[in-house]
Amino acid sequence: MKRKLNLLQTGISLIDKTWGGFYRGGQYVLIGQRKSGKTLIGLQYAMESVKNREVCLFFTSMRPKDLMIQAASIDFDLQSYMNSNLVIVVRVAPPTDLYERSNPDNFLVEYLNDIVTVVEQYQPTRLIFDELTHFVGFQNIGFLQQTFLSTIEKIEEKNVTSLFILGEPATPLAQMIVDSIINYATGVIYLQKKSSDEKTINTGRATITPNIGHTEGQFVSEYYIEPYKGVMFIHDSTPKFEQPFPTQNTAFQESEQLRQVKRSNNKYKPLTNVDAEPEKFSFTNLYDMNEFSLILNNQIALYKSTGQEFSLVALKLDEIAERQKILTINQLQNAVRLSTDKKDKLCVVKNKILILLSRSEEKTLNQLVSKIRNNLSNQDPTYLNVLMKYISSYEYEVNSKVENAELLLQEVLEEEYKR
Secondary structure (H helix, E strand, C coil): CHHHHHEECCCCHHHHHHCCCEECCCEEEEEECCCCCHHHHHHHHHHHHHHCCCCEEEEECCCHHHHHHHHHCCCCCHHHHHHCCCEEEEECCCCCCHHHCCCHHHHHHHHHHHHHHHHHHHCCCEEEEECCHHHCCCCCHHHHHHHHHHHHHHHHHCCCEEEEEEECCCCHHHHHHHHHHHCCCCEEEEEEECCCCCCCCCEEEEEEEECCCCCCCCEEEEEEEECCCEEEEECCCCCCCCCCCCCCCCCCCCCHHHHCCCCCCCCCEECCCCCCCCCCCCCCCECCHHHHHHHHHHHHHHHHHHCCCCEEEEEEECHHHHHCCCCCHHHHHHHHHHHCCCCCEEEEECCEEEEEECCCCCCHHHHHHHHHHHCCCCCCHHHHHHHHHHEEEEEEECCCCCCCHHHHHHHHCHHHHHC
């Protein structure tokens, strides 16, 4: 009984069948590429709202007529529900001269404040903002976090269940903006198209990830667009993920030579294992060195302005492991990628993998190591015990002495900078 009171149906089958719906008063984020089906999912959420005779507030940059045509494609008579005030469509035009203003961040704050004003006016049960991308392009990430948190807290006070739709970030700064918003979301839906043709919507993969509650966990599903029905999902009843490389069947025997590995850099300590349940899927979060340095500099600036902590972890794979075909750096990279969140950033430098963890928490490194172990293709205990002797780690905890990304990376990648 309590479960029914706390959850509402969304009209999104992947969520309704696996999570039981959205938490009432929760704030959810939907991220996807252009033409991946984001607006259709928003309309399905609105359609479920009117089925339950609930008022839905729909912010959109589309013309109302275009939105009605989109709704008609999934057999949703939007006009009739607009006439009966069950769906309130509010058109918001993206700012065109934003960066010509003396303080564009303050200008964007007005847009976010207007959301609260309209919510107070119409008192909806559900809210959809399609899409929020144009209105959160803050230059000061700390200011964005404060403003967005204030906005959603005021919406939560009205017990409104919100779905904020964002485009997939294309730059490191855009990624930081999306990460800042995701931090405050109850859960995240990520759509990834399989088709390379932007003129069509074919199939793709959807991932739903909980931040708060939804202890059922993370789920992955294939999806497709069906006329007059919308976004349809093909999913199992349990979370799943794909192994990045085939499982090795050959038994591995530890040799005396392997037990005598010597570490060349004493800053790197042997990895240990802790009991922690790993997440089974991760977004792509791999960057080249230039992009990674830019993100790291932004994170340092954020730390200095707001005090938000982070950790930089480096994992080093011993060359012996690659030579003897125990594990390659690419295989380790895949295991790390599957073990990290979208908000964590990765960079591979020769035999090292850099991981920028957005929060500094007790046992963060140990939890990460446990996830990596669980995401390796070969789970034979003997193999794992030997393998972990060839992977070492170094963790840099942010402090007041940190100046910039270049100096920090020089310390972590000392060997590479000397060459």
